[in-house]
Amino acid sequence: MDLAEQGLLLEQQLCFDVYAASRAINKAYRPLLEALSLTYPQYLVMLVLWEHEAQTVKQLGEQLQLDSGTLSPLLKRLESAGFLQRQRRASDEREVEIQLTEAGRALRQQASNVPASIFQAIGLSAAEYLQLKHLLRQVMTSVEANYPD
Amino acid sequence: MDLAEQGLLLEQQLCFDVYAASRAINKAYRPLLEALSLTYPQYLVMLVLWEHEAQTVKQLGEQLQLDSGTLSPLLKRLESAGFLQRQRRASDEREVEIQLTEAGRALRQQASNVPASIFQAIGLSAAEYLQLKHLLRQVMTSVEANYPD
DNA sequence: AGCAATTATATTGCACGCAATATAATTTGT
């Protein structure tokens, strides 16, 4: 087996591990979030909104690295679930401002135990947790430099 | 802000980073794999098949952690692209054996430069690469222990 | 042998992701 062929084995490892870990984590969130009637991407949107209530679609997209093709239908689902409202901004009719409803705000309390459950399931020490986070950020920075948006 | 609320900020970090890194890596693969007419999950299937030609759907699913709901349509697409063939096994008609075609085998040469390109884009040293891989495997092991299939 | 589990795959339905396109509002350049 030559070097190129080895690469076709070796490389499967890191990229596949990131891909598989992402799906494994999603699987851990699923039963916890099901109780809140949220999917994981919906939960991420709620996290951002709990932190800072009024956001445009664009601002949400920048923080989550998602475009309107993903966010528009997702936000419509959260709206019809009663967790938020969408309205065009008077100052700039192109922008859509997302506002939490009372039900959306109330959900935050029900979600308060989720982070600890997940941290426990992930089973890393605080140091490993930070190290992993740091390495992943390095990967993202580098990949985005090589393949900009 | 109490502890529970802090969790709703802090936790966004690692899980979101895994999620975002997975999508960033996918974005890096996209232009490289487009030249081979493959998506990233399809490329993963081809990697497994290049390594060991004859596999059942179940065996592929075990290695990639994907079920037939994902694999069946994906394999059909790879078949209609001419890269593999699917046939029921005579010895057990429940099983479907996947066989590479000549075109599927030939694709391996065209893919031989992909791993190096991706490794370069990821921009980690060999040591960091292995460390990240190790941490991700720990996460998967732990998550799967807490949320078994 | 015969019937009840079990197993392997396929199908359906739903929610992402994301490229490509469309549309409407605003900004820019002259």
Added chain:
DNA sequence: ACAAATTATATTGCGTGCAATATAATTGCT
């Protein structure tokens, strides 16, 4: 002021992922 470029969002189309269900083949039990 006004046409061209830019910006923000929405829509369409396609390929995953995955739960739930269906179907057909095999195995196990008695």
